[in-house]
Amino acid sequence: MTRTVVRASGLTKRYGSFTAVDAVDFTLEENRIYGLLGRNGAGKTTVMQMLTGQIFPNDGELEVFGRTPAEHADVLRRLCFIAESQRYPDAFNAAHVLKAAPWFFENWDAAFADRLVHDFRLPLKRYIKKLSRGQLSAVGVIVGLASRAPLTFFDEPYLGLDAVARQIFYDRLLEDYTEHPRTIVLSTHLIDEVANLLEHLLIIDQGRILLDRDADEVRGSATTVAGGRAAVESFVADRAVIGREGLGGLASVTIDGRLDRADRVRAAELGLELAPVSLQQLIVHLTGADLRAGTTEQEVAA
Numbered sequence: 001m002t003r004t005v006v007r008a009s010g011l012t013k014r015y016g017s018f019t020a021v022d023a024v025d026f027t028l029e030e031n032r033i034y035g036l037l038g039r040n041g042a043g044k045t046t047v048m049q050m051l052t053g054q055i056f057p058n059d060g061e062l063e064v065f066g067r068t069p070a071e072h073a074d075v076l077r078r079l080c081f082i083a084e085s086q087r088y089p090d091a092f093n094a095a096h097v098l099k100a101a102p103w104f105f106e107n108w109d110a111a112f113a114d115r116l117v118h119d120f121r122l123p124l125k126r127y128i129k130k131l132s133r134g135q136l137s138a139v140g141v142i143v144g145l146a147s148r149a150p151l152t153f154f155d156e157p158y159l160g161l162d163a164v165a166r167q168i169f170y171d172r173l174l175e176d177y178t179e180h181p182r183t184i185v186l187s188t189h190l191i192d193e194v195a196n197l198l199e200h201l202l203i204i205d206q207g208r209i210l211l212d213r214d215a216d217e218v219r220g221s222a223t224t225v226a227g228g229r230a231a232v233e234s235f236v237a238d239r240a241v242i243g244r245e246g247l248g249g250l251a252s253v254t255i256d257g258r259l260d261r262a263d264r265v266r267a268a269e270l271g272l273e274l275a276p277v278s279l280q281q282l283i284v285h286l287t288g289a290d291l292r293a294g295t296t297e298q299e300v301a302a
């Protein structure tokens with residue numbers, strides 16, 4: 001039986017009159033990899049800060065491992081939060097960070113950390129403040145992976161990491177997760193890069209959850225239909241439209257929901273082209289609705 005690790009209900013964070021997180025409800029189950037995705041300022045970091053007890057919600061219920069996170073050391077001990085710009089004491093080098101890590105993380109695997117240091121070519125003896133932007137991100141990624149914390153958050157962890165280093169991160173994360181399952185929440189803007197890693201998606205926009213669904217259900221669930229405007233409109237009538245673009249007599253409409261064989265035959269008869277929508281495109285459609293003319297809120301919500 002899967003255990004619920006996080007239970008949030010009506011969770012709200014306000015800064016003055018501005019509501020950064022607006023009465024969200026969601027759960028996180030144990031041993032799953034979650035993608036917490038959304039545009040800049042959507043509320044992702046704020047949600048993670050509440051879950052890790054760094055800030056207090058203004059409203060709502062929040063349980064992490066069955067308790068309020070901020071008040072229980074035994075809950076905090078099971079969490080690891082890697083922020084985009086992780087800060088360390090000025091006098092520290094990377095070796096100091098790795099030496100201190102087991103004080104905070106009881107599952108710390110020093111051998112795994114050493115292997116990651118080698119993989120990321122991290123200079124251990126150089127002061128943290130002298131590290132390049134990517135090397136600094138590598139320190140955070142190493143701590144996050146080798147902590148093996150039962151609930152690990154990576155908040156946009158790889159600023160400055162090059163493509164090779166990012167691939168190492170994804171590969172090691174997946175390998176290690178397979179051997180040591182835990183709950184991982186990954187917040188990132190590089191959605192297509194991580195699309196295959198994610199098992200469950202939480203898409204947040206303007207402080208609200210827009211989508212909370214299994215990644216397998218979402219993959220391939222949206223299709224772009226392109227062709228002559230009249231044919232496209234006839235094909236998408238009565239379907240849930242999540243995006244619409246057009247130029248002259250041509251239209252390209254993105255619809256939610258899977259197409260069956262009969263749909264595909266009909267599209268071919270109408271001379272329409274069908275293309276699967278990537279996770280990144282889907283998120284752009286879902287969260288960028290107000291940027292495109294001709295898409296109503298009802299269509300987006302449908």
Ligand SMILES: Nc1ncnc2c1ncn2[C@@H]1O[C@H](COP(=O)(O)OP(=O)(O)OP(=O)(O)O)[C@@H](O)[C@H]1O
Pocket residue numbers: 015018020038039040041042043044045046047156
């Ligand atoms: N301490 C604060 N005081 C006032 N407003 C804040 C504070 N912290 C966050 N906000 C606002 O709350 C909203 C959500 O911020 P948050 O950092 O959670 O977004 P995010 O989804 O993580 O964005 P990004 O992808 O750009 O990192 C933003 O509009 C931000 O400006």
